[in-house]
Structure formats: C-alpha cells, structure tokens
Amino acid sequence: MSITTRELRRWFGAGRDRSIALDGIDLDVEPGHVHGMLGPNGAGKTTLVKVLTTLLVPSAGQARVDGWDVVEQARQVRRRIGLVLGGERGLHDRLSARENLRYAGVLHELSRSEADRRAAMLLERVGLAERADVAVEGFSRGMKQRVHLARGLVGDPRVVFLDEPTTGLDPVAALAFRDLVGELAAEGRIVLLTTHDMAEAEAVCDRVSLLRDGLVLATETPASLGRLVSHYERVDATVVDVAAARTALARLVGADRVTELGDRRLRVETDTGTTRAVLRALVDLDVEAVTTSRPSLQEVYLHHFGDRGMRL
16 A cells, blocks of 8 residues: 655646646655645645546656556545545535535445444544534534544545645644544554645654645655755854844855844854854854754745745
8 A cells, every 4th residue: 555656747738828737746655654745835735636536637647546546547546545625615514514424425335324333433533523413514614624534534545635634723623633643644544644834744744745836856754854955054143233243144155044033133044064154253243142053844945945835
C-alpha cells in the first residue's frame, strides 16, 4: 500500500492560455505515515489531491494509489480512499450527522446495518455522539469539519486525503483533529495532508513536501527541512543605534535580510560564510546582546515562498 507519482503533470487550457498546475511531481508515501504537502495558495496542493482521488484526470505522467492506477483503475482507487475537504461545503445541511454518514455508507456500498454501525462508531470517535441526530445546518464550522472527517472514514479507507482539514477550526478543535490524524497513521493508514499552516505541518507530519508553482522543491522531515537553507543562519542582536547598525549591515555581502523586532532588536538572515563578519560589525557597533540559531520550518517556507498565503 502506497501513493506513488512519476512525472505527474496537470494543466488547464491550451496554447498561450495554458496554465500549469502540476509540473512533473514525483512522490512516494508509505503506510503509517502522515505526509504533508506544504505551500501557498496556488501551489498545486488541491489539484494534486483531486488527481489522486480521481476527481481530475492527469494531463501526463502516472499516479498510483494503493497499487491502482488513478486513470485506468479509478473504481478500485475510489474504494480504498477517503477524502476530507476543508471548509463547510459538501454536507447535506438538512440531514443529521448520522444521516450524512449513512448516505456516505450507501455510496460506499455498505449494508444498512454496517453503515449504521460505522456511523455510530465514527460519531463517537469525533466527539459528536450526543449531536448525532441534529441537523448539521445548526452546527458550528468546527463541528461540521468533524462530520466531514467522519464521513471520509465511513468506507474504512486505506488512504486518507485531508485537504486543508483544520481551516476554520478553533485551536482546541484543531488540536483534537491533529490527534485523530496521528491515530489514523498509527492504524497503518496513509494520510496525505495539504496545508499552508506551519504549525500543522510540524505537529502532525512525518515528512513534508514543499510545493511552489506545481513543483516539489524538496521532501524532508519537518525537523530536517531547515537543512535546505542551512547555508543561512539567523543573528538576533540588541544594538545601541538601530539606524547605524542597519547602515553597516547594508554594506555586507551575505546579510540578506535585516528585520527590526522592536526594542532596538534586529534579526539578520545571513549566509553562514559571512556570519562572522556580521557579528564583528555588530560588536563594533557596541552590541548589547547577540545570538545565532538555525532556521525554523517557518523560515524555510519564507525563504522559498516569501509571505504569500502563509498562516503563522
């Protein structure tokens, strides 16, 4: 059981109007892992999920889910996957949570008794047992998202796709959701999660792929993603004269970005080959305090994408 893609491409339109959404994606995801696709809006995350869940046909390349080709064997793929979308759309608002799950069970060709059993079990699992027979139109956004997750699990999928799953959730609900994602992976399922939330990627993912403009820039563990920009360091300093410090640092090659943090504190992003020169310049300016550190996942994201679409 795995997800594999090779040179996967998807574009929309033709000729000069052609827009490339996926530009040669190679991906391998193994069972028992939560794999994050991290990138800003427009990076290709949702398009990738739609291709892998047979909602879109790839323009070129190959994609297999649980060993089945998403084009030639789409029916077999659908039987093995669960899809959870962010936001509030997709539920039948006038039906209760239980009825929404029963309907999903019918679509998965479950018997009435099995659909009822799984609906009850999943509503208990997502903390909605006491609201099982209430119409979802009166649910909060977080509650609706929990119904989405339960519905995505009705068919007992081997592969679970979560597209921006914590969008709109309050911090407590998001934490509970992340705990449940970890449980799904511990059960041996594959979980593919798309997000532009740094904290979410760090909290739940075993590996993360950075996407930009339909390209995978790199795939690493969240902890090791910092090595992608390991030739950069952060220098945080408290200086006597901020203006003089900025002027001196502007003359140094390798002092790529200088940010004022307030209270006479500066943060300098440097090339490691020039960190010593930055430190000497700060000392010459009568620095009061200075520290260096490696980049975080947030800084990796900023380095590759800027601040487009980033949620802190």
